[in-house]
Amino acid sequence: MRMNLYQKTTYEVYQAREHFGYKIFDFDNMFAILWNEQKLYYCNMIHADKFGKEELKTIKEKFPNTFFGVASAHEADNLEKGNASYLLVLNVADKFKEDKDFEILKVTNEKTAADFADVIAEVYHKEKDKDLWLKSFKEEIALDNCFRYVGYIDGKPAGAVEFSEGKEAVSVCWGAVKEVYRGKGLYKAMLYFAINNEFDRGFNKIVLNSSEMGRAIYLKMGFVPLADRFNYVVD
Numbered sequence: 022m023r024m025n026l027y028q029k030t031t032y033e034v035y036q037a038r039e040h041f042g043y044k045i046f047d048f049d050n051m052f053a054i055l056w057n058e059q060k061l062y063y064c065n066m067i068h069a070d071k072f073g074k075e076e077l078k079t080i081k082e083k084f085p086n087t088f089f090g091v092a093s094a095h096e097a098d099n100l101e102k103g104n105a106s107y108l109l110v111l112n113v114a115d116k117f118k119e120d121k122d123f124e125i126l127k128v129t130n131e132k133t134a135a136d137f138a139d140v141i142a143e144v145y146h147k148e149k150d151k152d153l154w155l156k157s158f159k160e161e162i163a164l165d166n167c168f169r170y171v172g173y174i175d176g177k178p179a180g181a182v183e184f185s186e187g188k189e190a191v192s193v194c195w196g197a198v199k200e201v202y203r204g205k206g207l208y209k210a211m212l213y214f215a216i217n218n219e220f221d222r223g224f225n226k227i228v229l230n231s232s233e234m235g236r237a238i239y240l241k242m243g244f245v246p247l248a249d250r251f252n253y254v255v256d
Contacts, residue, residue, distance in 0.1 A: 022050055025094070025248050027108045027228040028068050030187035034194065037166055041157075046083070051076055053089065058153055062088045071095040072253065080255055091253040092230075103252040107236050109244040110190070111227040113220050117213035120206060124176075125214045128169035134158040136171045136178035144181075144197035168218060169195070172211045174202050182211045184219060184227075191219045193229035212242070 035043050035054050042057030051069035072093040128137050142151040172180035180198035184191050198208045231239050
């Protein structure tokens with residue numbers, strides 16, 4: 022499969038995590054990622070150039086009764102139309118000025134891993150799976166190409182971001198702020214904090230997938246369009 026920079030980085034990120042139980046399957050026109058804990062099946066993902074009848078047949082035969090999200094570079098003609106989202110890339114020329122009004126901590130122990138899981142579970146309405154998220158985050162603390170951060174307001178975990186490194190670029194894999202804390206500038210502060218860390222480590226390309234709602238924020242930060250993508254579900 023010919024990959025854009027976002028797809029290539031995503032592939033490399035999960036390839037480096039296979040010893041944690043993640044699995045990558047390659048096909049002619051797509052690759053599939055199976056999450057390491059199948060009780061979190063809604064994180065299974067297919068990245069495709071196009072996703073048509075043949076690709077759907079291949080997935081159904083290879084993974085019967087398995088849920089997948091599908092991210093396709095071209096609109097599918099055989100699935101219910103999904104929401105478009107936007108792949109963006111930032112070419113970092115220099116470090117950002119950080120906002121010192123927030124406490125931002127790197128996930129390095131069970132306490133910060135639990136805070137990270139708390140934010141993710143609430144924002145994505147998966148509170149029942151909080152312990153499963155924590156188990157995954159705790160096991161992956163030692164990864165040397167993945168950096169997770171928690172932002173705090175009044176001492177409480179309010180936001181979380183994850184930056185995972187590929188060979189050429191860094192992917193923003195998670196980015197979330199609890200609803201009650203939005204509009205205070207925390208998310209941008211966490212992004213700047215994490216981007217500066219990657220710049221210090223020698224990376225100057227940051228890639229991410231944005232919704233329509235978040236796109237304007239990223240463009241103001243200096244991100245530029247990389248590609249559009251269409252999102253579907255195979256159940």
